[in-house]
Amino acid sequence: MVDVAFGPEQGQRPDLSNNREAYLDLVRRKRMYGGILLVIFIALMASGWSLAEDRNAGGFLEGLHQIFDFPAEVFAEAWQKLDLLPGIFIAHIPALIETLNIAAVATLLGAIAAVSLSLLATRGLARWPRLIPVFRRTMDALRAVPEIVIALVLIYILGGGPVPAVIAIALHTGGALGKLFSEVAENADLKPVEGLASVGANWSQRMWLGVIPQVAPNWLSYALLRFEINVRASAILGFVGEGGIGHDLKIAMQWGQGRYDEVVAIFLLLFLTIVVIDQVSDHYRHKLVKGSQA
Amino acid sequence: MLEVRSVTRMFGQKAAVDNVSFSVDSPAFVGIIGRSGAGKSTFLRLMNRLIDASAGEILVDGRNVLALKGGEARAWQAQCAMVFQQFNLVPRMDVASNVLHGILNRRSTMQAMFSLWSRADILKALDILDRLGIAEQAPKRAEALSGGQQQRVAIARALMQDPRIILADEPIASLDPMNAQIVMDALKKINVEDGRMVIANLHTLDTARRYCDRVIGMRDGRIVFDGTPDQLSTGVAREIYRADDSFNEDATSTSIPTDTRADRSFADVMLS
Numbered sequence: 001m002v003d004v005a006f007g008p009e010q011g012q013r014p015d016l017s018n019n020r021e022a023y024l025d026l027v028r029r030k031r032m033y034g035g036i037l038l039v040i041f042i043a044l045m046a047s048g049w050s051l052a053e054d055r056n057a058g059g060f061l062e063g064l065h066q067i068f069d070f071p072a073e074v075f076a077e078a079w080q081k082l083d084l085l086p087g088i089f090i091a092h093i094p095a096l097i098e099t100l101n102i103a104a105v106a107t108l109l110g111a112i113a114a115v116s117l118s119l120l121a122t123r124g125l126a127r128w129p130r131l132i133p134v135f136r137r138t139m140d141a142l143r144a145v146p147e148i149v150i151a152l153v154l155i156y157i158l159g160g161g162p163v164p165a166v167i168a169i170a171l172h173t174g175g176a177l178g179k180l181f182s183e184v185a186e187n188a189d190l191k192p193v194e195g196l197a198s199v200g201a202n203w204s205q206r207m208w209l210g211v212i213p214q215v216a217p218n219w220l221s222y223a224l225l226r227f228e229i230n231v232r233a234s235a236i237l238g239f240v241g242e243g244g245i246g247h248d249l250k251i252a253m254q255w256g257q258g259r260y261d262e263v264v265a266i267f268l269l270l271f272l273t274i275v276v277i278d279q280v281s282d283h284y285r286h287k288l289v290k291g292s293q294a
Numbered sequence: 295m296l297e298v299r300s301v302t303r304m305f306g307q308k309a310a311v312d313n314v315s316f317s318v319d320s321p322a323f324v325g326i327i328g329r330s331g332a333g334k335s336t337f338l339r340l341m342n343r344l345i346d347a348s349a350g351e352i353l354v355d356g357r358n359v360l361a362l363k364g365g366e367a368r369a370w371q372a373q374c375a376m377v378f379q380q381f382n383l384v385p386r387m388d389v390a391s392n393v394l395h396g397i398l399n400r401r402s403t404m405q406a407m408f409s410l411w412s413r414a415d416i417l418k419a420l421d422i423l424d425r426l427g428i429a430e431q432a433p434k435r436a437e438a439l440s441g442g443q444q445q446r447v448a449i450a451r452a453l454m455q456d457p458r459i460i461l462a463d464e465p466i467a468s469l470d471p472m473n474a475q476i477v478m479d480a481l482k483k484i485n486v487e488d489g490r491m492v493i494a495n496l497h498t499l500d501t502a503r504r505y506c507d508r509v510i511g512m513r514d515g516r517i518v519f520d521g522t523p524d525q526l527s528t529g530v531a532r533e534i535y536r537a538d539d540s541f542n543e544d545a546t547s548t549s550i551p552t553d554t555r556a557d558r559s560f561a562d563v564m565l566s
Contacts, residue, residue, distance in 0.1 A: 195382030198378075198382070
């Protein structure tokens with residue numbers, strides 16, 4: 001029998017002795033790259049350490065033992081006023097709801113923007129393949145600017161309150177989620193999309209019916225993770241005048257001793273909120289993934 | 295009805311489809327055979343406009359479908375259904391919805407996105423599934439079906455398009471012999487009863503002999519054989535597959551052997 005499995009020429013088998021050398025070569029090259037990476041890593045660590053030492057003027061080691069002084073002070077005071085904590089919790093609930101609201105609306109708006117941006121920026125799916133770099137750079141730009149910078153600019157223009165916070169967080173979310181969504185979409189199976197293309201479906205139909213059903217569980221899970229992050233971001237923006245629980249936290253911290261019970265209460269509230277979001281998102285994500293396998 | 299004129303598709307310096315010309319006047323069952331990489335799939339994709347041709351024309355009733363753009367090209371795709379080797383259904387959607395995708399081009403985007411199909415459309419989809427013997431699968435997810443059933447869903451989607459031509463790209467290459475026969479019988483029935491032209495890329499010679507009215511052999515992107523199944527002798531097949539005397543077409547045949555005209559003629563060849 002002629003073996004036609006190897007290449008176009010009949011009966012020609014690959015030269016095995018050459019192959020062996022080629023593979024050993026490949027192994028050598030891989031090891032060399034690994035070694036170079038290790039050297040670069042060590043060099044970066046060393047230069048980072050010396051830079052920190054220079055700039056710190058020796059304060060780093062001297063201050064090290066004081067690092068737990070502040071938390072200890074805070075917790076000691078909170079422990080003494082433990083009975084007051086439930087009352088403080090309740091007092092801060094409205095502010096917490098405002099913070100959550102800002103985060104939720106911003107996540108929703110950001111996610112909607114991310115869906116379009118990611119599909120337009122994914123190879124193999126993009127509506128206009130030549131514009132992929134444009135949409136990618138747009139997402140990079142949105143991601144590069146921290147929420148707090150956008151918020152500070154917007155406060156000058158729009159004044160304080162939740163609206164600048166929502167816009168600032170939504171813009172950042174659009175860039176961050178867009179990148180993640182696009183990576184998920186890149187791994188989507190293109191066969192259904194091709195099947196839809198063959199019946200004459202337009203781009204939106206192909207995306208909605210061919211891609212979204214595949215990527216929905218992963219997209220949802222990323223969006224919920226982003227919601228968690230945005231709760232924190234929304235709290236931080238409270239520090240610069242956007243209201244919500246961050247504003248309360250800032251006042252309590254500035255007051256200092258005497259109000260530390262409040263600081264602890266607010267941190268606990270934020271922590272519990274994140275835990276609840278995590279549990280709820282886990283539940284629904286599992287449901288979505290399991291549902292798809294039924 | 296269909297006239298293919300000097301169609302060429304280049305991938306870099308290599309011509310995947312090289313100056314292909316042929317015409318089909320009646321709604322025939324045309325089989326295209328050839329080795330992997332001979333340009334069969336590329337040709338069907340060109341016809342359906344999934345990819346663009348580098349040169350040439352495909353005239354359907356005098357209109358060059360390769361020159362159509364945007365919405366017009368999509369309208370042509372709706373008339374020229376495609377059945378894929380891997381079925382290319384939406385796995386997470388139910389079978390009936392997958393069949394209804396066949397009319398995406400003729401309904402509004404919103405209607406399709408939110409599955410707002412009319413009662414008449416849904417009934418038509420169910421009728422087609424019934425015709426293919428899988429009506430009871432309608433509410434199941436496509437991914438829950440066996441390969442043979444999924445391919446029948448894909449054929450149902452094609453029928454929902456009410457197409458003039460059905461292109462089948464290796465429709466039975468990933469099916470077992472029993473399912474392969476069911477799928478080929480279904481395509482043949484559609485061809486004979488509905489008068490729709492079928493152009494199918496096929497891997498096995500006996501399938502080509504048994505089902506086709508006409509067989510086109512491709513090698514390196516070019517047509518090297520064009521004739522009736524009777525003319526497709528083992529010698530001709532050797533030419534198409536560029537095999538030598540040790541080529542034994544039975545060695546890898548996956549079809550169920552039956553006493554058909556084609557098999558008898560093959561036996562005659564072997565005896566002579």
